[in-house]
Structure formats: structure tokens, C-alpha cells
Amino acid sequence: MSASTRDVAPPALDAAGTGGIPGGGYLDGRWLTDDLALEVVDPEDGSVVGRVRLAGPADVDAAVGGVSRSLREDAWELWERRETLERAAALVREEHERLAAILSAESSKTITEALREVARTAETLRLSAAAAPLLEGETLPFADTARGAGRIGWNRREPLGVVAAITPFNDPMNLVAHKVGPALIAGNAVVLKPAQKTPLSALALLDLLLRAGMPPRRMAALVSDREAGTALVRDRRVDAVSFTGGPATGDLIAATAGARKTLMELGGNNAVIVCEDGDVSAAAAGIVDGAFGVAGQNCLSVQRVLAHAAVYDELVALVSEGARGLVVGTKRSPSTDVGPLISRREADRVQSWIREAEAQGARIVAGGGLHGAFHEPTVLVDVPAGARVLEEEVFGPVVSILPFTELDDAIARADATDYGLQAGVFTASVTVAMHAAARLRVGTVLVNETSDFRIDAMPFGGSRRSGVGREGVASAVLELSAPKNVILNRL
Secondary structure, three states: OOOOHHHOOOOOOOOOOOOOOOOOOOOOEEEEEOOOOOEEEEOOOOOOEEOOOOEOOOHHHHHHHHHHHHHHHHOOOOOHHHHHHHHHHHHHHHHHHHHHHHHHHOOOOOOHHHHHHHHHHHHHHHHHOOOOOHHEEOOOOOHOOOOOEEEEEEEEEEOOEEEEEOOOOOOOOHHHHHHHHHHHHOOOOEEEEEOOOOHHHHHHHHHHHHOOOOOOEEEEEEEEEEEOOOOOOEEHOOOOEEEOHHHHHHHHHHHHOOEEEEEOOOOOOOEEOOOOOOHHHHHHHHHHHHHHHHHOOOOOOEEEEEOOOOOHHHHHHHHHHHHHOOOOOOOOOOOOEEOOOOOOOHHHHHHHHHHHHHOOOOEEEOOOEEOOOOOOOEEEEOOOOOOOHOOOOOOOOOEEEEEOOOOOHHHHOOOOOOOEEEEEEOOOOOOHHHHHHHHHHOOOOOOOOOOOOOOOOOOEEOOOOOOEEEEOOOHHHHHEEEEEEEEOOOO
């Protein structure tokens, strides 16, 4: 019976306490098996699912030194990098049940959501391997200018060098793959800093890359606190920083990194506009899925809905009914729709934001309850402008539904945030859809979809405080490489 059709037990701790992973960190070609003092706990019940090394600045120095030496000393041709990533993708598919159990145990994801993420991880690695031709470059147009007479030239894309990859807890394996896969196919070395709460998924993926043939010193993975993380970003041997997380941390990284390449995805406060002629049933189903999946801990999560006054009451009723119908419970059961937040502290924070909105005049029409780290899917109406649940990224299972009468007003309100990641528009009119797509200041506009959709091959990122640059495999390969021109003068 597959893991998608039965309850799944968390991975058993081995003698080292690492849940079957070779160590609690990895640097300079060796697994770290001592000083595994940092416990990784299941947010559902607080049980310990693994132990890792909490790295310090000395570990960071050794890690950067090791990957730097690998760049100089370990030959790893493009075709070899491609084959390694292809083999790693195959291993992820073969071991999907084990990997999903690790991922679900340390995170908020139900086993069903974890299986989906593992499948996407394999896809991200496959796409990274398939991006190899992007590095071949192009010829230079000397024939197009008189100054080019007698010359021919071309370029090929070369690696930037050492990439510091810093990843969050909410997609602890696929977001690692989105940084590591493009960086490696481009020829870089990587020092990975996974989230303290969810490092086991990252270490398990590193183990598969090593088994697939990655040179032992080409990548390091360290779980660290802010001091060691700052040391990593500050290290002048690091050529680029790729970060996914919040904008406040992004500001600190930018200030610390200085004039170096940075690639940042910093979250969203995503809106969905449901027009008078939109499919209300489809919109409601999409909003329920997009607002409450992974307990709302998703940068693409639907946070705000602007519904035309003609369909507002119907949409509120359908979304509320859908929210109340979701099963909140153990991550291990395939019948569960919504698991816990990543910690009780985060659940308490989400609850406090809801109560704050209530004090300002908002009404709860579904959910609102808190049970340990579990928060009920919550639907808010009558939320006043300026409420934190509208202004900031909630990162929890909360959606606010607001009425509008004029489309341009809805677009302006959708844009009335510091973020600009993705937005959805439900309408039967191509004219309306194209008008909204042209006006919304976001990285992606989805028509007859909510904000909560992407494929791993597309350019991904947003405007304003949602980030710097674009991820998505092909875009990241270009971001993490640079063209080197070769010009021949035919004397």
C-alpha cells in the first residue's frame, strides 16, 4: 500500500538521532556526527524527530573553504553535472515515501502535501539537469557594426563561484532544490543554510546528491543561528547569496552582503479578484485550497479576496462552507486537510492578529479557533483598512473577503501593499482579464486561478518587497551564472 493511502509513522531515530540521515551537518566532504545538540521536533506533538549540529562561525569558515577548494581542484564537467542531477531526481522518485515521512515529521505538511513536495523536488532536479544548454551562450554580433570588422566572438556562461543558499521552513525540500539544482548545473559550489526547524529534509536531499555522484566537497550544509548565518553572508569568498524568507531578514542580508549578487524571494500578501461575471464556485474552491493549504504557510497563499458586490454574499457563503468542511488534524493521516502551524508560537501570533482585527471591527464567519499549534481555517469579513491581516503577510490559515463595485478600485486595493508576488482574477471577459493583467503590479497574474499556483519551470518572483530577481529553474541558472566573452581578431 502506498504512503498516499495509509497513515504514515514518523521516521524512527537511529543511534545517532538523525532519523537515518548520515549526520547532522556536512562540510569539507564529511558528515558531522558529533555535537548533535539541536533537537528537531514535530510541531504536531513536540516529539523529537532528529538532532543536528548547531554550526558556529568556525564551521562556516571551514565549509566555505571546503567548497572553494572543490571549485579549484575537483573537475566536474557540465555533462557530469547533468547526469548527477538526473540520477538525483531518479533517487528522489525511488525513495519518495521515506523522504515524505521525513519532510512531514519535521514540518507542518500533511503526508499528502509532503508527497506532493517530494514529487516537485524530483521535477526541480530534472529541470535543473535539462537547463544545461542554457550555459552554451551565444555568438557576438560583430558583423552588425563597422567597428566589428575583422573580429568574431562568442560567450559561454560560467559559474559565479560560491553560492550561499538560505532556505525557509515551509517548503523545506523543494526550495532547497530550487537553489541547489540551478547553482550546481551552472558549475557553482554551494553552502546551504536550511531552516533550524526543518533541516532534515535538506540533509536527506544532500545525501541523495552525494550518492548520485556530486563531488564530496562541492556542497556543504550547516544548521546555524544568526551569528553563523551572518558570518556566511559576510564571507568575501561567497560570490552570491540566494535567500528565501521575510523582507526584514532580506534587508539585513542585503546590508551585510554589500555589492554582491543577491537573489531573494521575500513573500507575498496575495489578492484574488472575483468579478461579477466570474465563476463563483470555481473561485470559492480555489480560495479554500489556496488560503488553507499547508495551514496557510505558503508565500503564494490567498490572503485577501476582493469580490464584486453582486457575487460577494454567495462567495462568502461558499468559502465559509468550504473552510468549515476541512479536516484539521494529524499530519500522518491522508484524510487530513490542514495540519499544525510550524510552532505554537506562530499559531498564537496568527490568533493575536485575528483578535486585533476583531477589535477593529472585523467579523469571523468561519473558524477562528486555536488548539495548540493547530489553527482553524478562518474567514474574515468587514475587515477595516489598516488591519494587520490586510497589510502584512499572515502566513497562517486566514483569508479576508472584501466587496467592491468598480474593477479599477479592486485593482488599486489589491496593489495597496508592500508586496507584489502573484494575484488571481476570475472573469469570463478576456478584455477584463487583460486590463487587470496590465494594471496589477505583481510578478504573475493568473486568470481564472488563484494566486496559489506555479510550475517549477516558470520565472518566479515579484515586485517591491516580494523580492529581488527571479527564481524558477531556468531563470535561476541565468542568475547564478555570467557570460564570459571570447573575441578573436583575425589579423
